[in-house]
Amino acid sequence: MSYSSSLLVLSAVTLATGQLLAPLPETFLNSSATWAWLSYDKLQFGTLPGAFNRSILDAPAAAEASDAGLTEVNAKLNSSDFVAYDERFFDIIGPNAKVEHVQQLDIRSHEAPCLVPGTDLLFFVEWGPREEGYGQHGWQYLLDVRKNVLQTVTTSPPTFNVHGCVTFNNSLYVVTDGSLNETGYLARIDPSNWKRTTLLNNYYEQPFGGFNDLAMDNEGNFYLTDSKSGWGKGVVPYTPPTSPATYFVNGTTMRPKMIQSTTGNANGVALSPDGRTLYLPNTGVSKYYPVRKDPYDDRGLWAYDFVSSKDGARLPVLANKRLLNNPITYFYDGIRVTHDGLIFASAGDGVDVIDPDTGLALGSIRVGGGRNVAVSLALGTYEFWIVGRGGVWHVSGLTHTLN
Known part of the structure; x- marks a missing residue:
């Protein structure tokens, strides 16, 4: 050596x-x-x-x-399986927790996990560059998390290149990069019949570059990250029309408003439980053409506060930008927040648990290292699922209530 x-x-x-x-x-x-x-x-x-x-x-x-x-x-x-950096991590995970690699899939990117409401099904996708022969398909995965049985499902009309998913009022809401002949859009999927309804596909006739992820608040408003990842990985052929950004979309009128822009890249997005803080990891570290990683570019997890009106109502305006955390490893992709504010962030060979006040990583849940990469996750009550390169992992038996 x-x-x-x-x-x-x-x-x-x-x-x-x-x-x-x-x-x-x-x-x-x-x-x-x-x-x-x-x-x-x-x-x-x-x-x-x-x-x-x-x-x-x-x-x-x-x-x-x-x-x-x-x-x-x-x-x-x-x-x-678990690496603690802080004593509090032991109380969150508990001695009975375990990590199981329940689906060993190809070393490809798997994204957009959602637990289908009222079922034991995990929705997720296989995503990636078209030159490698995957990503451009009209189906998504469904995993029965109790029987560990995997199948595919096709929406009507078919949905291509889903990149993020959340659930709200018994529906799945997804964002996509678009496909070879359409730009990125926000859609609702009814899991009772798998019908897909497109809700938004433009910003005053400007196409979106390709949505990466989304979050929703308790009022049904959307927070969408628009990135250059689909173009940069060759998933879609058109150059992003503007810099990567985050959009607020009114859930009633569907009127979009850009609330954040970056010269790096937009990726995951999550809200604090009270809806007053927005978390955005920047993945400018990922470069394209050629695809490479630049360790000197941004890979921080940033926090923003919403501006309030005179009567205390939250406005779609961000302030008080601050660096909450810089990952110990890799960069943060999909992020989720527990009912009490802990941030679970996918980062390379595992998921980091982050204190929302100090920004300290309390510990990591590992997916085995090597070529396996944690990309995103879906939270249950005392369990959660990780999807990424290499398949699906089930983390169960936690002490701490997540949802």
């Missing part, structure tokens, strides 16, 4: 794994899942021995290390 001169050399002393990873709480010692606790508070992780380095696109477990003890730590991290 070679190390560049830019590697930080701190010590020639080899430390044992037990000195770099904190001991697990007693109730977690016999957990059926594999745990690790990486803590700056407890032990000596603030000053690592030897030479070490990793890319921002890799998890800490993938770091190169000259010290035998640190190499052992990384092996432990890489074999773990």
Whole structure:
């Protein structure tokens, strides 16, 4: 193994794994899942021995290390289902939680997971560049999460290149990149008969570049992220007409208003439980033509507050932009918020749980590393599902109520 001169050399002393990873709480010692606790508070992780380095696109477990003890730590991290960075993570997950890879699918991007209301079905899609032979199909997946049976479903009319999904009043609401002959749109799908109704496909006759994800508030208004990912991955042939942006769409009139724009890229979107804060991860780190990652571009999770009118009503105007979190690994894609405000964000080889006040990552739920990538997730009550490159994962037995 070679190390560049830019590697930080701190010590020639080899430390044992037990000195770099904190001991697990007693109730977690016999957990059926594999745990690790990486803590700056407890032990000596603030000053690592030897030479070490990793890319921002890799998890800490993938770091190169000259010290035998640190190499052992990384092996432990890489074999773990759950990695705690904060003591609170143990209370959220609990000792009975487990991670199961329930559907091993091709190493392709799977997106837009939604639990179909009133059923045990998980809706999700297979998405990707047309030159690789997938993404351009008129069906979506349905997974029976109790029987672990996978099937496909086709809407009427067929829906292509769904990129995000939420549920509201027993319907699925999806956004798409569009397809080879149509630009991106927002649609409602009735899961009782799989009829699709297009709700919005333009901004005053300007096409959208290609929607990536969406959120809805309690009043039925929409928050749509319009990105360059569909064009950049070759899913659609037309150049985005404007910079990536976030749109507020009135759920009654369907009147759209741009509320945020970026020179990076728009991706996931989520609201705080009180509807007063909007969370937007920027994925400008992803570049196109050629497809590559630029570690110096934006990959932060940003928080915005809504401006209030004189009578206290929330306006579709954002203020107080602030960097809430920069991912430990990779960049944040799909994000969801629990009933009490915890942020679950898909990030490379797992899902980070983030404190909405401090922005600290409390821990990670891993999908196994390697070529597997967590892309998005759907929250249940004491369980949730992750979809991404490599298929579907079920995380169950949590202590904390999610919804």
